[in-house]
Amino acid sequence: MTNDQNNTMTTNEVTIGKISPQALALLGGGKIAYVKSVRSEDVASMFPQAPQLQPGMQLFSLHAADGTPIMLTDSREAAIANAWSQELETVSVH
Helix, strand or coil: CCHHHHHCCCHHHCCHHHCCHHHHHHHHHHCEEEEEEEEHHHHHHHCCCCCCCCCCCEEEEEEECCCCEEEEECCHHHHHHHHHHCCCEECCCC
């Protein structure tokens, strides 16, 4: 294997820590999103316009590939359905 072959990275080999938010936004042509489990106590930082919620609730937020919050719901299925209705493909992130 040559040095060029060793240094070539595919999209799957890039770690999130090395991708800028701008590059993440371009992944999938703006058509990729992910669902994240969130506690009601953390909602205000992502969705400042959201009403105050009862503490201790588990909610789900849909985010664009760059992390921009899109919507908040009480079920993972509803978040995925919303993504599909906006023609977004949901991916798993860890």
